[in-house]
Amino acid sequence: MTTPMVKFDNVTKRYGSLTVLDSLNLEIAPNEKVAIIGPSGSGKTTVLRMLMTLERINDGVIYVDGEPMTHMEKNGALVPASERHLRRVRGNIGMVFQHFNLFPHMSALKNCMEAPIHVLGLPRVEAEERAAELLDMVGLGDKKGHYPSQLSGGQQQRVAIARALAMRPKVMLFDEVTSALDPELVGEVLQVIRRLAKEHSLTMLMVTHQMGFAKEFADRVCFFHSGKIAEQGAPEDLFNNPREERTQQFLSAVLEAG
Amino acid sequence: MQLRPLAICAIVFFTAGLAVASFANFREFIPGLLQGAWITVQITIGGCIVAVVAALLAAIARMYGPAPLRWLAVSYIELFRGTSALVQLFWLFFVLPHFGIVLEPMSVAIAALGLNVGAYGAEVVRGAITAVPRGQWEASVALNMPRKLALRRIILPQAFAAMIPPWGNLFIELLKATALVSLITISDLAFKAQQMNQTTFRTVEIFSIVLVMYLAISILITVGMRALETVAARGMARGR
Ligand SMILES: Nc1ncnc2c1ncn2[C@@H]1O[C@H](COP(=O)(O)OP(=O)(O)O)[C@@H](O)[C@H]1O
Ligand SMILES: [Mg+2]
Numbered sequence: 001m002t003t004p005m006v007k008f009d010n011v012t013k014r015y016g017s018l019t020v021l022d023s024l025n026l027e028i029a030p031n032e033k034v035a036i037i038g039p040s041g042s043g044k045t046t047v048l049r050m051l052m053t054l055e056r057i058n059d060g061v062i063y064v065d066g067e068p069m070t071h072m073e074k075n076g077a078l079v080p081a082s083e084r085h086l087r088r089v090r091g092n093i094g095m096v097f098q099h100f101n102l103f104p105h106m107s108a109l110k111n112c113m114e115a116p117i118h119v120l121g122l123p124r125v126e127a128e129e130r131a132a133e134l135l136d137m138v139g140l141g142d143k144k145g146h147y148p149s150q151l152s153g154g155q156q157q158r159v160a161i162a163r164a165l166a167m168r169p170k171v172m173l174f175d176e177v178t179s180a181l182d183p184e185l186v187g188e189v190l191q192v193i194r195r196l197a198k199e200h201s202l203t204m205l206m207v208t209h210q211m212g213f214a215k216e217f218a219d220r221v222c223f224f225h226s227g228k229i230a231e232q233g234a235p236e237d238l239f240n241n242p243r244e245e246r247t248q249q250f251l252s253a254v255l256e257a258g
Numbered sequence: 259m260q261l262r263p264l265a266i267c268a269i270v271f272f273t274a275g276l277a278v279a280s281f282a283n284f285r286e287f288i289p290g291l292l293q294g295a296w297i298t299v300q301i302t303i304g305g306c307i308v309a310v311v312a313a314l315l316a317a318i319a320r321m322y323g324p325a326p327l328r329w330l331a332v333s334y335i336e337l338f339r340g341t342s343a344l345v346q347l348f349w350l351f352f353v354l355p356h357f358g359i360v361l362e363p364m365s366v367a368i369a370a371l372g373l374n375v376g377a378y379g380a381e382v383v384r385g386a387i388t389a390v391p392r393g394q395w396e397a398s399v400a401l402n403m404p405r406k407l408a409l410r411r412i413i414l415p416q417a418f419a420a421m422i423p424p425w426g427n428l429f430i431e432l433l434k435a436t437a438l439v440s441l442i443t444i445s446d447l448a449f450k451a452q453q454m455n456q457t458t459f460r461t462v463e464i465f466s467i468v469l470v471m472y473l474a475i476s477i478l479i480t481v482g483m484r485a486l487e488t489v490a491a492r493g494m495a496r497g498r
Contacts, residue, residue: 054396091402101397105415114411115401167401 003066005030005171005203006051011060013046013227020046022227023060028205030170033197035214035235036207038224039250044207047224048173051205052095053086064092065170091119094169098176100156102148108135108159109144112166120167127166134162138192154185158192165196172196174206186210193217211254215239223247264477272470284463287454291464294450295471301367301446302433302475308372309432310425313379321384322409331380338377343435346370351442367439375432382424386417419490426483430476447471 004027013021021043028034036044049055051062053069061078062070069089071078081089103111112131116122122130135144138158148156157177164172174193178186190213197204197217208214214221215235222232223244231244242248312334320331338346350366361369390413398408440449451468455461 052396052400054399087402087404090399093400095400097393097397097400099393101391101393103394103397103412103416105419115403118407118411119402119404164400 002030004028004063005032005065006205007063008047009061009063011050011062012058013043013050013055014058020227021050024227024229026222026229028171028203030203031201033204033217033219034206035218035221036205036224037209037211037214037221037250038230042224043227044224045175048095048175048205048207051171052093052173053090064089091167092170093173094164094167094171095173096157096160096164096175096177098179100148100153100160100180102156102160102163104148107145107147108140108151108162111148111159112163115163116166131162131166134165135159137195138162139188152185153181154188157181157189161189161192161196169202171203171205174204174208176207176209178208178210209254211239211251223250225250264480268470268473268477271466271473284460284467287460287464287467290450290454291447291467291471294445294447295475297364297445298433298436298447298472299475301364301371301436301439301444302429302479304364304368305371305375305432305436306429308368309375309379309428312373312376313383316376316380317383317387318409320380321387322405334373335377335380338374343371343374344438344441346374347438347442363439363442363444366442367436367444371432371435371439374435375428378431379425379428382421382428383417386420387413389420390416419487422483422487422490426480429479429483433472433476433479 006026006028008024008026011021011024012019024047026047036047038044046055050057050070051064057070060070061068067089068078068081069086070081072081072085073079102108103114106114109128109131112134113124113127116127116130117124132141132144135141138161140155140158140162143151143155143159146155148159151159161177177193178189181189190210193204193206194217196202206214206217218235220232221235221238222229223238223242223246224230225246231238231242231247238247239251242251316331316334319327320335323331347366347370350361350370351363354361394412394416395408398412403412436446437448439446440452445453447468451464455464458464
């Protein structure tokens with residue numbers, strides 16, 4: 001068996017007395033596309049945020065590409081990771097947010113050049129070339145000089161995808177990236193993600209309420225319920241023949257809402 | 259835009275001043291008062307620069323510095339906000355020499371007023387940094403930026419835009435406070451006016467001109483800050 005690209009090993013996350021994730025075990029293979037579904041508050045966002053190191057974990061270890069990320073080895077034991085260690089491993093991961101979080105004081109192109117220049121140390125010319133290529137790929141070749149405030153939600157989200165890709169991550173995280181969009185703009189963003197999944201060897205984790213998209217996009221669907229994976233499997237199985245009652249209830253409620 | 263009422267005010271005062279002054283030959287006061295005004299302008303500019311630098315350093319040290327720096331920043335802010343600018347001027351000018359530190363009056367004026375306003379400015383800076391949406395920090399982490407880089411390239415530029423209007427007020431406060439420096443032997447605009455008044459007793463003319471001069475400087479500050487605000491706002495819109 002190959003080394004998993006991402007591995008949650010008994011990871012627990014608490015906010016005060018509230019246990020949000022309860023001894024989570026999850027392995028994701030290189031290049032695998034995983035969709036995460038589940039009711040609001042079940043811990044889906046928290047999974048991605050822990051993997052992006054936006055949240056510290058309370059227990060367990062997260063591994064990325066075979067290497068502990070939340071911890072590092074010291075004299076044969078695992079100790080909590082230093083900022084330096086975190087920065088090294090975190091470079092493997094990119095994230096796209098529900099609310100885009102573009103830098104409002106920079107053009108689309110500059111948004112995509114900032115980190116490659118100042119974090120990866122790419123020469124400006126090369127960073128610009130890469131940024132322009134990626135903006136072309138997400139269909140915004142003619143909007144390079146636009147500021148976020150001059151772009152529609154769908155366009156902003158596509159810039160955000162290009163910006164994350166510019167760092168050449170191995171793992172991409174998408175947290176409900178179409179939830180803040182007007183319905184007619186959802187398609188253009190999903191189209192970009194579809195292309196990414198086909199044309200790039202990326203490991204992808206996607207929290208979504210778009211069941212139709214999850215079905216065609218994902219190799220595996222994980223259904224979260226109260227901080228645990230209640231059921232997981234291939235999309236055909238999970239959507240067509242859910243075994244758990246909670247899954248059935250959730251799916252019928254979502255289908256009801258359309 | 260609040261420029262129009264300001265301009266109208268300026269014109270009214272100016273004409274009134276002229277009307278009164280024209281009875282006597284007011285021109286004889288202008289060169290002396292302009293000398294004073296130039297000193298006032300120099301102290302204002304110097305003080306504003308000191309204030310901005312002190313405020314940025316204090317706010318960043320307080321928010322992100324290690325404990326000793328944090329305490330230092332908090333002490334500075336509380337000390338300079340909790341005592342009057344006049345007492346601060348006197349300390350730097352009359353007390354420090356007892357400890358072997360002798361400073362030029364102009365340096366004292368610029369340092370004291372700058373540090374005083376900087377202490378208030380630190381709270382303005384802190385507020386503006388805090389007001390930048392958390393998502394901007396998170397995006398920076400997701401792009402693997404070190405904290406310092408994120409602060410410098412992502413957070414501060416956005417905070418600057420929000421800081422400009424309150425800084426405009428602080429700069430004008432600083433201008434008004436410069437009138438205190440006559441008490442440490444500096445011949446600023448207020449001092450010159452008083453001096454001329456004592457020798458000529460042409461109170462109305464002199465203080466009308468002084469009023470117009472102070473107003474002109476503060477309008478310049480306001481106009482400058484407006485321009486800066488426009489530049490900063492160009493192409494910017496908060497991410498949400
Ligand atoms: N910063 C926080 N402080 C306290 N509770 C939080 C925080 N973030 C999330 N939670 C709680 O953790 C639970 C899971 O949240 P989340 O992962 O955002 O759920 P989902 O994305 O599945 O809707 C929720 O009950 C939420 O209220
Ligand atoms: Mg969520």
